Amino acid sequence: MERQHQSVRHYLDSLAAAGQYHFASTQIQESLGVSAAAAKLALNRLAKQGLIAAPARGFYVIVPPEYRALGCLPADQFIPALMERLGLPYYAGLLSAAQYYGAAHHRPQEFQVIVAKNRRPVACGAVRVQFVARKRTEEVATRAFNTPRGTIQVSTPEATAIDLAGYPGHVGGLDQVATVLEELAEQIDPDALEKAALTAPLPWAQRLGYLLDLVDAGDRAGPLRAHVEHHVRDYAPFIPGAAKDSNRRASAWKLILNADVEPEL
Numbered sequence: 486m487e488r489q490h491q492s493v494r495h496y497l498d499s500l501a502a503a504g505q506y507h508f509a510s511t512q513i514q515e516s517l518g519v520s521a522a523a524a525k526l527a528l529n530r531l532a533k534q535g536l537i538a539a540p541a542r543g544f545y546v547i548v549p550p551e552y553r554a555l556g557c558l559p560a561d562q563f564i565p566a567l568m569e570r571l572g573l574p575y576y577a578g579l580l581s582a583a584q585y586y587g588a589a590h591h592r593p594q595e596f597q598v599i600v601a602k603n604r605r606p607v608a609c610g611a612v613r614v615q616f617v618a619r620k621r622t623e624e625v626a627t628r629a630f631n632t633p634r635g636t637i638q639v640s641t642p643e644a645t646a647i648d649l650a651g652y653p654g655h656v657g658g659l660d661q662v663a664t665v666l667e668e669l670a671e672q673i674d675p676d677a678l679e680k681a682a683l684t685a686p687l688p689w690a691q692r693l694g695y696l697l698d699l700v701d702a703g704d705r706a707g708p709l710r711a712h713v714e715h716h717v718r719d720y721a722p723f724i725p726g727a728a729k730d731s732n733r734r735a736s737a738w739k740l741i742l743n744a745d746v747e748p749e750l
Contacts, residue, residue, distance in 0.1 A: 486566040489631075490529075490719070491508075492517050492519075493513055493517065493524070493528065493531065494527075494531060494536070494538070496513065496516055496517060497531070497536070497537065500547065501547050503548070504634075506542065506545070506547045506549070506562070506563070507545065507546050507566040507567075507633050507634075508520075508545050508548055508559060509544060509545070509570070509608075510528060510543045510545065511543070511573075512525055513527070513528065518690075521660050523535050525648070528545065528690070529653060530641075531625020535548060535556065535589055535605055536548060538556060538557040538558070538609050538610055539609070540557065540563055540607050540609040540612075540614070541567055541571075542665075543743075544567055546558045546562075546563045546609075548610075549553075552674050554611075555610050555611050555612060555616075555653065556609065556611055556612070557609035557610035557611070557612040558634070559597035559610050559613075559632075559639045560581075560598075560607075560613075560614050560631050561577065561596065561630075561632050561747055562635075563609075563634070563635060564577070564596070564598055564614065565635055565637050565638070566634075567607075568598075568713060569715060573598065573599050573600055574595065574600070574601060574622050574623045574736060575598050575599060575622070575638065576596065576598070576599050576622070576625060576627045576638045576639060577596070577598055577599075577637055577638065577639045577640070577660045578597055578617065578619075578639075578640045578644075578645060578655075578657050579593075579597040579599070579601040579617065579648055579649060579652060579655055580593040580597055580656050580665065581593055581596050581597040581598070581639075581647070581716055582597075582639045582640045582645040582648075582670075583645055583649070583669060585628075585630055585639050585664050586642050587668065587674050588642075588665050588666075588668035588669035589674075593656075594613065595613040595614060595615040596613065596614045596615070597610070597614075597615050597617060597655065598615070598616050598617070599616075599617050599619045599622055599648065600616050600617070600618060600622060601619070601620070601622045601623070601624070601702060602618050603616065603618045604616040604618075607736050613653070617652060617655055619648070619651075621684045622683075623650075624684045625640055625643070625644045625679060625681070625684055626639055626640070626641040626643065626644050626677070626680070626719065627639055627641060627685060628640075629725070631689050631710065631723055637705055641677065641681070642669055642672040642673050642674075643652040643673055643674060643677040643678040643680070643686075644681045645669065645686070646669060646673055646678065646680045646681070647678075647682055647685050647689055647690070647693060648685075648689075649662045649665060649666065649693075650662060650689045650690075650692040650693035650696060651685055651686070651689040651692075658675070659692075659696070659723075659724070659746045660746055660747055660748065660749060661749070662746075663696050663699060663700055663747075664702055664748045664749040666693075666696055666702065667695060667700040667702070668746050670697065670702035670705055671702075673702070673705045674705075675704075675706065675707050675708050676686065676708055676711070678705060678706070678708065678709050679708035679709050679711070682709055682712055683712075687713070687716055687717050687721070687724070688721040690709055690712060690713055691713055691717060691721055691738045691739055691740050692703050692723060692738075692740070693706075694707065694709050694710055694737070694738045695735050695737075695738045695742075696721070697709075697739055698735075699746060699748075700748055701746040707724065710738075713738055713739065717739045718723065719742060720734065720738070720739045720740060720741050721739065721741065722740070722741045722743050723735075723740050723741060723742050723744055724743055724744045730732055731744040
């Protein structure tokens with residue numbers, strides 16, 4: 486067994502030397518000619534030593550010394566490989582995307598990944614990944630950002646803004662959304678924002694437009710306003726599911742203002 490353990494460790498060292506920090510358990514079996522049980526035992530020993538971690542069943546990452554305290558690779562360094570293995574379209578979104586543009590007021594406790602269908606969260610050492618289901622995921626505009634282990638797809642500033650308005654419950658509420666938008670606004674292209682809105686429900690665009698006005702970034706919302714004026718017929722509640730009996734209205738965005746918003750900045 487010690488020999489198999491050393492063989493697996495040598496194989497993983499060769500992967501890391503080639504710049505590959507993720508692997509499947511089946512690779513160990515095929516490359517070293519060992520049984521599934523033997524591979525599992527050797528991998529378990531390496532995991533207990535903190536040399537590898539398993540963010541998902543059968544999917545492992547090599548943990549270099551600088552991340553041993555974390556107990557895993559950072560999420561952005563293994564999510565692309567995991568999504569490729571699963572054959573799922575994805576992008577880093579919401580507060581995690583905002584970080585790439587310098588607009589995350591608070592570092593999110595979980596790395597947020599947008600996928601087409603609900604998935605269970607990932608826990609790997611101290612790393613947490615939250616999956617958020619969104620329709621038309623493949624149509625959302627993204628940018629590739631470099632990481633120490635490759636590249637990751639991240640929603641554009643405009644698509645990030647749309648998603649923040651669409652999922653306030655996943656980012657700490659509308660106060661937090663407004664705070665992030667205040668920092669993100671200068672990177673938003675008005676025409677690209679209108680295109681991003683085409684992939685999302687109309688109330689998201691209505692909510693986003695109002696919030697951009699609120700944080701004095703209404704100059705970014707001209708085409709979005711035209712989009713709302715052209716497509717929206719009925720007033721929508723600012724906060725879905727909350728009371729709709731408010732007499733306050735935002736006529737430009739056809740919103741029932743059933744809540745107050747106060748950015749933190």
